[in-house]
Amino acid sequence: MKFTKLLTGAALAVGLATGAYADDQEKTKVGFVFVGPVGDGGWTYEHNQARLAVEEKFGDKVETVYVESVAEGPDSERVMTQMALDGADLIFTTSFGYMDPTINVAKKFPNVKFEHATGYKQAENVSTYSARFYEGRAIQGHIAGKMTKSNIVGYIGSYPIPEVIRGINSAFIHARKVNPDVQFKIVWAYTWFDPAKEADAAKVLIEQGADVVLQHTDSTAPQAAAQEAGNVITFGQASDMSQYAPLPRVSSIIDDWAPYYIARTQAVMDGTWTSGNTWDGIGAGMVGIGEISDAVPADVKAEALALKDSLADGSYHAFTGPLNKQDGSVFLAEGETADDGTLAGMNFYVEGIEGDIPL
Amino acid sequence: MDLSAINPILFVAGFFVAATPLIFAAIGELVVERTGVLNLGVEGMMIIGAICGFAVAVETGSPLLGFGAAAIGGAVLSLLFAFLTQVMLANQVASGLALTLFGLGFSALLGQSYVGVKPPRMADMNFGPLAEIPVIGPVFLSHDIIVYLGLALVACVWAVLKFTRAGLVLRAVGENHDAAHALGFKVKRIRTLAIMFGGACAGVGGAYISLIRVPQWTEGMTAGVGWIALALVVFASWKPFRLLLGAYLFGGLVQLQLNLQGAGVAIPVEYLAMSPYVITIVVLVFLSRSKSAAPGSLGRIFHASS
Numbered sequence: 001m002k003f004t005k006l007l008t009g010a011a012l013a014v015g016l017a018t019g020a021y022a023d024d025q026e027k028t029k030v031g032f033v034f035v036g037p038v039g040d041g042g043w044t045y046e047h048n049q050a051r052l053a054v055e056e057k058f059g060d061k062v063e064t065v066y067v068e069s070v071a072e073g074p075d076s077e078r079v080m081t082q083m084a085l086d087g088a089d090l091i092f093t094t095s096f097g098y099m100d101p102t103i104n105v106a107k108k109f110p111n112v113k114f115e116h117a118t119g120y121k122q123a124e125n126v127s128t129y130s131a132r133f134y135e136g137r138a139i140q141g142h143i144a145g146k147m148t149k150s151n152i153v154g155y156i157g158s159y160p161i162p163e164v165i166r167g168i169n170s171a172f173i174h175a176r177k178v179n180p181d182v183q184f185k186i187v188w189a190y191t192w193f194d195p196a197k198e199a200d201a202a203k204v205l206i207e208q209g210a211d212v213v214l215q216h217t218d219s220t221a222p223q224a225a226a227q228e229a230g231n232v233i234t235f236g237q238a239s240d241m242s243q244y245a246p247l248p249r250v251s252s253i254i255d256d257w258a259p260y261y262i263a264r265t266q267a268v269m270d271g272t273w274t275s276g277n278t279w280d281g282i283g284a285g286m287v288g289i290g291e292i293s294d295a296v297p298a299d300v301k302a303e304a305l306a307l308k309d310s311l312a313d314g315s316y317h318a319f320t321g322p323l324n325k326q327d328g329s330v331f332l333a334e335g336e337t338a339d340d341g342t343l344a345g346m347n348f349y350v351e352g353i354e355g356d357i358p359l
Numbered sequence: 360m361d362l363s364a365i366n367p368i369l370f371v372a373g374f375f376v377a378a379t380p381l382i383f384a385a386i387g388e389l390v391v392e393r394t395g396v397l398n399l400g401v402e403g404m405m406i407i408g409a410i411c412g413f414a415v416a417v418e419t420g421s422p423l424l425g426f427g428a429a430a431i432g433g434a435v436l437s438l439l440f441a442f443l444t445q446v447m448l449a450n451q452v453a454s455g456l457a458l459t460l461f462g463l464g465f466s467a468l469l470g471q472s473y474v475g476v477k478p479p480r481m482a483d484m485n486f487g488p489l490a491e492i493p494v495i496g497p498v499f500l501s502h503d504i505i506v507y508l509g510l511a512l513v514a515c516v517w518a519v520l521k522f523t524r525a526g527l528v529l530r531a532v533g534e535n536h537d538a539a540h541a542l543g544f545k546v547k548r549i550r551t552l553a554i555m556f557g558g559a560c561a562g563v564g565g566a567y568i569s570l571i572r573v574p575q576w577t578e579g580m581t582a583g584v585g586w587i588a589l590a591l592v593v594f595a596s597w598k599p600f601r602l603l604l605g606a607y608l609f610g611g612l613v614q615l616q617l618n619l620q621g622a623g624v625a626i627p628v629e630y631l632a633m634s635p636y637v638i639t640i641v642v643l644v645f646l647s648r649s650k651s652a653a654p655g656s657l658g659r660i661f662h663a664s665s
Contacts, residue, residue, distance in 0.1 A: 037578035039467060039474050069579060154621070187620040194582040197613065199573045200377065204617040207369045220475070224575045227477075243475040355623045 028090070028269050030054060030261075031083035032066035033076055035095035035218075036193035042218040043192065043238040043255070044068065047094045047117075050257035057262050061269070072097025080105040084112045090268045092261065093117065095192065096161055102126060113273050115264060118163050120344050122275055129260060132281030133163070134170035134343070135311045136253035136289055137214075138318040139304050140235045143251060143292070144212040145175030145182050146300045147233055154205030155186045156198060156215040156222055160357050162346045164216045169350045170318045171214055174307075176352055184353055185210055195221035206232055213248075223249055233295065240290040251304070252290030259285065279340065283312040319343065324351035365618045368497045375499075375506050376572055377610030380405070380564040380581075382509040384588035385595070385602050386516055387560025392592055393520065394553040395533035395656035399455025400440050401561050402585025403462020408433040408562025409569035410466040413478055413576045416566075422481040426505065426566050433562020434555045436462060441551040448660050463579060473576045481505070481571055505567055510603070512560070517599035529553065533654035536661040546661050561585065587635065594639045596652040609635045 038048040099119035114126040202222035226232040226248035236252025267273040280286035310316035321332030326349040411432030416425025443454040490496040520526040595602035
């Protein structure tokens with residue numbers, strides 16, 4: 001599989017190299033590196049929607065290029081290098097695993113601006129950006145805790161990285177808050193996108209008693225598996241996945257990157273781009289909560305919406321003490337909220353989650 | 360740790376579903392390789408089968424017609440490979456890789472209007488009272504017809520290769536195409552037919568993923584199963600029943616890994632994740648000691664005048 005991806009990447013890179021070269025002097029060229037196919041219906045789909053929004057906004061003044069299904073690691077470095085050589089002014093690298101490659105390539109092209117999603121390494125010409133998905137996870141956790149009958153919530157993780165662990169913790173905290181008996185079963189798929197494996201993971205969780213399945217992988221396969229099984233609820237991940245509403249999908253986290261991509265492209269055009277770290281949540285609109293379907297009881301829906309509003313206006317933080325870490329040590333004291341540094345590097349479960357984070 | 364969370368019956372039943380795409384793709388490739396042709400385009404033919412089967416099943420409402428279309432789609436795509444390697448005498452490795460890349464891209468194009476569509480459901484076989492037998496019923500007799508077809512196909516391929524004249528000719532072509540040619544066998548025709556058979560099988564395997572296992576259409580959804588099928592053929596040292604064993608092993612390990620995680624067992628999943636490949640490498644090491652396992656003409660181009 002690596003090999004095909006490598007070849008696809010190489011073939012596409014060559015395609016880009018020989019592509020239209022003509023009038024790119026006036027145009028701002030924006031490159032996008034995607035980890036999955038643009039038709040995944042989830043994560044990459046939303047990034048591509050935002051790319052299209054950039055094209056629509058700026059019309060002839062901008063040219064966008066993208067390469068999809070780029071493997072994380074050295075392969076992505078080659079794709080980025082090729083994009084930079086082809087005259088890209090701004091490159092968005094949209095997966096955590098592109099972090100070091102982005103930094104490496106950025107060193108070689110000081111005049112090209114880079115934007116890396118969900119990472120934590122910045123440079124003079126590398127910004128990072130992410131969305132506070134954990135705010136959405138809090139709402140999912142609340143609904144999950146209220147609606148589970150078996151008290152087992154299944155969670156399909158991709159890789160054990162802070163972004164995913166944060167989501168698990170946030171969902172767990174809010175599920176436990178409304179249902180002290182709830183347990184999380186966590187399965188790591190070690191992939192962002194592999195529909196067959198994601199479906200298998202969902203099936204295994206359901207077989208082991210889960211009647212709520214949360215996913216942090218990119219395809220809609222777990223939704224399909226849950227639908228097949230029946231009596232299981234799920235949440236759209238990264239994209240609305242409304243084709244699976246009203247059941248199994250009862251709500252969703254929607255990533256809306258368009259305003260950010262447009263703003264950053266504008267900044268490059270104006271010459272005002274500076275390196276920074278953007279981390280926006282529900283309040284700023286970067287995280288959207290998909291419509292809560294009628295399968296959710298009205299009172300639970302109202303509570304979920306109230307929780308959403310309090311997260312949006314900042315009156316409530318998803319990580320508010322008192323909270324303990326899994327080992328029982330104090331994480332946050334009464335009323336204390338987690339700072340962004342702790343959240344960005346989160347590598348522990350909160351108290352109550354069983355199992356260990358794989359290394 | 361709570362191993363009781365794993366339901367052994369559902370767990371073993373899951374083996375069959377996980378292994379079926381592998382069985383189809385690998386048994387087709389096994390026949391192709393036994394005729395001396397190495398077709399690395401399995402992944403491409405699978406994904407074309409996945410979308411052809413999906414599209415036809417959705418349009419007609421019949422999953423069985425979908426599987427038929429998947430077989431045709433895979434076979435048609437494999438004709439491209441047959442043309443390149445048997446008529447144009449192109450390099451088989453490069454042609455096979457090209458087939459995979461082409462298949463992945465072309466399927467994405469075909470599938471654009473099918474993203475998010477739900478396919479008609481394939482009914483499980485009805486074994487009547489037999490399905491009520493404890494343990495055996497749910498494990499062996501609760502699947503769809505394709506699972507059983509896959510098992511029957513493996514048995515058929517084994518019998519044909521071992522006992523029939525056609526099988527003997529097929530193997531002769533694979534072992535030494537010059538000798539087979541000298542005896543008057545149509546090497547290219549036999550190989551082309553084998554390649555089409557391989558394409559059809561890969562297509563059905565792909566459709567099993569898009570119609571039953573997942574079931575939905577997503578770009579690139581075969582996600583490397585074709586490559587595992589290629590490894591599986593080598594693992595099985597070109598023997599059908601070993602292939603069956605290998606398919607359950609490879610498919611079962613994925614299930615086992617996910618099940619253990621769900622039950623909270625703390626063994627690092629990486630070991631299980633990599634084990635199919637480690638096993639393949641070990642088998643390869645053993646095979647390299649006895650040179651007889653691989654078909655003699657595997658991957659070599661046949662030209663009648665040479």
